[in-house]
Amino acid sequence: MSSPRATADDFLTISPRIRVLPIIHGSGDFAVLVRDELLNRRYDCLAVPLPPSFQEDVEAAVEQLPTISVVVQVDAEDDQSEAELGFSYVPIDPCQGVIAGLRTARGERIAREFIDLETPRFVAATGHFPDPYALKRVSPERFAAAMLAVVPPAPSEQSQQRILWMAARLRELETRYRLILLVCSILDWPWIRDAYQRRLAPPEPESFFAPIATYPVDPRTLLFVLGELPYITGLYERGRRELTPDDNLSIDGVKEMVLEARERLRAREPRIAQRITPQVLSIYFRYVRNLSLVDRRLTPDLYTLIVAAQQTAGDDFALALAETARAYPYARLDDDGEGAFEAPGAVRMGINRAELPVWGTGPMVSRLPGQALSWRTCELRPRPRRQEQGRWRQRWNPFGMCSWPPEDDRIESFHRHVRDQAKAILGADLARTEKFTTSVRDGIDIRETLRNWHTGDLYVKVVPPSRGSIEAVVFLFDVPADPAVYTNRTTWYAEHAEESTLAFYATDPMKKLVGPGIAQAEYGGALFLFPPRPIPDIWNDPRLDFADTLEERLLAGAFLHSQDRHVAIVSPKLPPASWRRLARKFGRKIVHLPLKRFSGQLLERLRTFHVLNGKQVRSYAADFIRDL
Numbered sequence: 082m083s084s085p086r087a088t089a090d091d092f093l094t095i096s097p098r099i100r101v102l103p104i105i106h107g108s109g110d111f112a113v114l115v116r117d118e119l120l121n122r123r124y125d126c127l128a129v130p131l132p133p134s135f136q137e138d139v140e141a142a143v144e145q146l147p148t149i150s151v152v153v154q155v156d157a158e159d160d161q162s163e164a165e166l167g168f169s170y171v172p173i174d175p176c177q178g179v180i181a182g183l184r185t186a187r188g189e190r191i192a193r194e195f196i197d198l199e200t201p202r203f204v205a206a207t208g209h210f211p212d213p214y215a216l217k218r219v220s221p222e223r224f225a226a227a228m229l230a231v232v233p234p235a236p237s238e239q240s241q242q243r244i245l246w247m248a249a250r251l252r253e254l255e256t257r258y259r260l261i262l263l264v265c266s267i268l269d270w271p272w273i274r275d276a277y278q279r280r281l282a283p284p285e286p287e288s289f290f291a292p293i294a295t296y297p298v299d300p301r302t303l304l305f306v307l308g309e310l311p312y313i314t315g316l317y318e319r320g321r322r323e324l325t326p327d328d329n330l331s332i333d334g335v336k337e338m339v340l341e342a343r344e345r346l347r348a349r350e351p352r353i354a355q356r357i358t359p360q361v362l363s364i365y366f367r368y369v370r371n372l373s374l375v376d377r378r379l380t381p382d383l384y385t386l387i388v389a390a391q392q393t394a395g396d397d398f399a400l401a402l403a404e405t406a407r408a409y410p411y412a413r414l415d416d417d418g419e420g421a422f423e424a425p426g427a428v429r430m431g432i433n434r435a436e437l438p439v440w441g442t443g444p445m446v447s448r449l450p451g452q453a454l455s456w457r458t459c460e461l462r463p464r465p466r467r468q469e470q471g472r473w474r475q476r477w478n479p480f481g482m483c484s485w486p487p488e489d490d491r492i493e494s495f496h497r498h499v500r501d502q503a504k505a506i507l508g509a510d511l512a513r514t515e516k517f518t519t520s521v522r523d524g525i526d527i528r529e530t531l532r533n534w535h536t537g538d539l540y541v542k543v544v545p546p547s548r549g550s551i552e553a554v555v556f557l558f559d560v561p562a563d564p565a566v567y568t569n570r571t572t573w574y575a576e577h578a579e580e581s582t583l584a585f586y587a588t589d590p591m592k593k594l595v596g597p598g599i600a601q602a603e604y605g606g607a608l609f610l611f612p613p614r615p616i617p618d619i620w621n622d623p624r625l626d627f628a629d630t631l632e633e634r635l636l637a638g639a640f641l642h643s644q645d646r647h648v649a650i651v652s653p654k655l656p657p658a659s660w661r662r663l664a665r666k667f668g669r670k671i672v673h674l675p676l677k678r679f680s681g682q683l684l685e686r687l688r689t690f691h692v693l694n695g696k697q698v699r700s701y702a703a704d705f706i707r708d709l
Contacts, residue, residue: 092222092225092226093221093222093225093270095251095263095273095274095277095278096255096277098255098258098259098260098261099251099254099255099261099263099277100122100124100260100261100262100263101262101263101264101265101270101273101274102114102115102118102178102221102262102263102264102265103221103225103228103265103266103267103269103270104178104179104264104265104266104267105178105210105213105266105267105451105452106177106178106179106266106308106447106449106450106451107172107174107176107177107307107308107309107449107451107452108176108178108213108308108309108451108452109176109213109308109309109313109314109317109327109330109331110213110214110216110217110331111178111213111216112175112176112177112178112180112181112317113181113317113327113328114178114216114221115178115179115181115182115185115264116181116182116184116185118221118262119182119185119186119189119191119262120185120189122260122262123260124191124260124261124262125191125192125258125259125260125261126191126192126193126194126254126257126258126260126261126262127182127183127186127191127192127193127194127261127262127264128194128196128247128250128251128254128261128262128263128264129179129182129183129193129194129195129196129197129263129264129265130179130196130197130243130247130264130265130266130269130449131171131179131195131196131197131448131449132195132197132198132199132200133195133196133199134154134199134293135152135154135171135195135293135448136193136195138152138293138294138295139152139171139173139180139183139195140183140187140193141295142173142295143173143180143183143184143187144187145173146173146175146180146184146318147175147315147318147411148297148411149172149173149174149297149298149303149306149307149314149409149412150173150295150296150297150298151170151171151172151173151295151296151298151306151428151430152170152171152173152293152294152295153168153169153170153293153294153295153296153428153437153445154168154169154170154203154291154292154293155167155168155291155292155293155440156168156169156201156202156203156291157201157202157289157290157291165443165444166440166441166443167202167443167444167445167446168435168437168440168443168444168445168446169202169203169445169446169447169448170435170445170446170447170448171447171448171449172306172307172308172447172449174306174307174308174314175314175317175318175321176307176308176309176313176314176317177308177449178264179264179449182262182264192258194250194254194261196246196247196250196251196254196263197243197246197247197448198242198243198246198247198284198286199286199287199289200239200243200287201287201289201291203239203446203448204237204239204240204446205446205447205448205450206235206236206237206240206266206268206450207450207451207452207453207454208233208267208268208452208453209452209453210228210267210451210452211224211227211228212378212379212380213331214331214332214379214380215379217328217329225267225270228267229271232267232268232271233268234272235269235272240269241272242283242284243269244269244272244273244276245276245281245282245283245284246283246284246286247263247265247269247273247276248273248274248276248277248281248283249276249281249282249283250283251263251273251277252277252280266449266450296426296427296428296437296438297426297427297428298427298428298430299427299428299429299430300409300412301407301429302428302429302430302431303407303409303412303430304383304406304407305430305431305432306430307409308451309331310338310383310406310407311406311407311408311409311412312334312338312341312405312406312407312408312409312410313330313331313334313335313338313406314409315408315409315410315411316330316334316337317330317334318410318411319410331380332380335369335380335381335386336366338402338405338406339362339365339366339386339390339402341405342390342398342401342402342404342405342406343357343362343398343401345401345404345405346397346398346401349401350397352603352685353395353397353398353685354398355681355685356394356395356681356682356685357394357398361393361394364393365389365390365393365394368389368392368393369381369385369386369389372385372388372389373385383403383406384457384459386402386406387399387402387403387459387461388459390402391459391461395707396461396462396707397707399459399461400461400462400463400464400707403461426438430445431445432456433445433446462704462705462706462707464595465594465595465596470594473594473596473597473598473599474591474594476597476598477591477594477598477600477694478694478695481694481695482692482693482694482695483692483693483695483696483698483699484573484690484691484692484693485690485691485693485699485702485706486699488690488691489580491686491687492687492690493579493580493581493609495683495687496554496581496609496611497611499554499556499649499651499674500551500554500611500649502674503551503554503647503649503672503674504550504551506672506674507551507647507672513542513543514526514529514540514541514542514543515540515541515543516538516539516540516541517538517539517540517541520541521541522541522542522543523541523542523543524541524542525539525540525541525542526540526541526542550645551645551647551648551649551672552610552611552612552643552644552645553608553609553610553639553640553642553643553645553648553649554608554609554611554648554649554650554651555606555607555608555609555635555636555639555648555649555650555651555652556604556606556607556608556609556651556652557605557606557632557635557650557651557652557653557676558604558605558606558653558676558684558688559605559606560632560652560653560654561630561632562586562605562606562630562631562632564631566588566605567586567587567588567605567606567631568588568589569586569587569588569589569590569602570585570586570587570620570631571584571585571618571620572584572616572618572619572620573585574613574615575613578612578613580613581609581610581611581613582609582610582611582613582614582615582616583607583608583609583610584607584608584616584618584619584620584635584638585604585605585606585607585608585635586604586605586606586620586631586635587602587603587604587605587690588602588603588605589602590602590691590692595691595705595706595707596701596702596704596705596706597698597705598693598694598695598698599691599692599693599694599698599702599705599706600691600692600693600694601689601690601691601692602689602690602691602692603688603689603690604687604688604690605631606631606632606635607635608635608638608639610639610642610643616638616642619634619635619637619638619641619642620634622638624641625637625638625641632660633659633660633663636648636650636660636663636664637663637667640663640664640666640667640669641667643669646668646669646670647669647670647671647672648664648669648670648671648672649672649673649674650671650672650673650674651673651674651675651676651679652673652675652676653675653676653677654675655673655675656671656673691706
């Protein structure tokens with residue numbers, strides 16, 4: 082008789098009683114795969130690559146999920162008098178395949194066996210793996226088979242000993258259990274299978290003492306513990322609690338996180354959040370996709386998400402996205418929302434280092450190492466804390482204030498553009514139409530030509546040069562202006578011949594300090610006089626006390642000090658009769674340009690400006706002022 086034909090399902094079978102599921106540690110997709118595997122087959126034992134000494138603490142910590150914690154073992158060395166004290170730990174992470182397996186096995190009353198070798202100082206082995214999102218189209222057997230050709234041999238003597246030990250433990254376990262599932266790293270499973278098949282002798286266990294303890298993790302440092310982003314990890318937990326689908330959160334979770342970041346930004350900076358339209362989000366997601374493909378990934382990492390947000394929507398949105406990504410919904414936060422220790426004696430994690438209560442700071446190695454990480458820097462200007470703003474406010478000198486030159490150049494350029502458009506409107510009023518003779522002049526007048534179509538004559542436009550000029554331009558961004566909102570009213574004088582004399586009303590800059598000696602405000606209305614010349618402060622000029630509103634006082638100042646007959650006004654609505662009567666009182670005429678004629682995003686950028694507490698602040702202001 083011939084032996085039964087092997088199937089793809091047999092590829093991950095070590096023996097009739099042992100099946101292995103190779104995973105990438107720290108992947109939510111693999112954590113879902115482990116859970117489904119345990120629920121779809123009738124296993125009576127789950128074997129995991131952790132030492133038996135960790136079992137009691139790890140299973141107790143698993144019961145405390147969704148609270149994130151770490152089970153830490155202090156390295157046991159013969160002589161630590163000169164060497165730095167090190168630690169190894171097991172992350173109790175819902176998106177960790179081993180932890181997800183233990184969690185499911187406990188719920189299904191499946192026996193758990195910790196089969197790894199006890200080691201005094203753990204040596205981790207990471208690798209570069211394909212994106213786990215491929216599991217949506219590829220079976221676990223095909224995924225493992227594709228990796229088989231590039232899995233290197235055990236990189237260290239300790240790894241070789243651990244593999245031999247786990248293979249021997251599996252031979253022992255199959256005498257007691259009917260069907261065993263081994264969940265291990267994709268780097269270890271071929272060599273465990275080889276050692277099992279060859280029946281290689283295990284190493285002699287080493288006796289040592291290394292204390293083990295469980296610590297909660299500071300919520301602000303969860304990013305360095307969890308395999309997935311803290312926010313995405315929270316979505317997996319939400320799916321478990323609410324029994325909602327969680328098999329595609331590696332993509333759908335990113336979309337939800339981006340939308341949540343926009344909502345957070347809208348609650349804090351509604352004007353900035355308005356610029357993040359569906360069209361901007363569409364461009365953002367295409368950019369994220371392209372950057373991910375350049376990095377040979379199917380799903381984006383945090384760096385890709387932040388860089389794309391910064392380059393498509395600005396620093397504020399990128400910062401909101403970064404804060405959302407690191408927020409774990411099941412962590413308790415302080416009043417500022419910055420995060421606090423969930424218990425006295427929490428661990429503060431960092432890049433391969435940690436600060437532990439009593440033990441201090443030292444190198445930290447995960448016993449469930451996953452994808453090799455490369456840390457890259459992205460410069461984002463954080464928002465100041467309340468304590469910092471209080472110190473800056475106390476040191477503010479009210480007698481020394483100036484503007485930020487890049488913003489001056491930006492709004493002066495826009496002011497010149499508006500002035501040119503207003504001049505063009507003046508010239509358009511003088512335009513006339515005449516019959517075509519020898520030249521088309523300023524173009525064919527289509528309307529007049531069609532009107533006289535029966536005569537067969539062509540008519541052309543004649544636009545003579547505009548007469549006069551415009552010296553004063555008034556911007557009214559918010560009509561009607563609330564005096565309780567726009568409390569900052571002042572007149573600034575030009576520092577050089579290319580700047581205008583500027584009078585404006587704006588929000589109180591002291592309510593929003595963004596750096597030492599740097600305040601941010603928003604124009605409600607502004608008057609530009611060019612060429613610049615000194616004028617009395619229009620807000621203290623008794624000749625203008627008849628004006629009842631902020632807009633009327635600003636317009637009265639423009640009509641009073643303009644040396645030209647025409648004054649350009651940019652406002653969201655047509656000038657009312659009161660403004661026209663005010664213009665006639667000073668012998669002026671209004672040239673109106675609607676505010677909607679210009680881009681809303683451009684106007685929002687122009688409205689926001691910074692007040693510096695002295696010219697010396699300009700030397701470092703760029704370090705604190707975010708580009709909008």
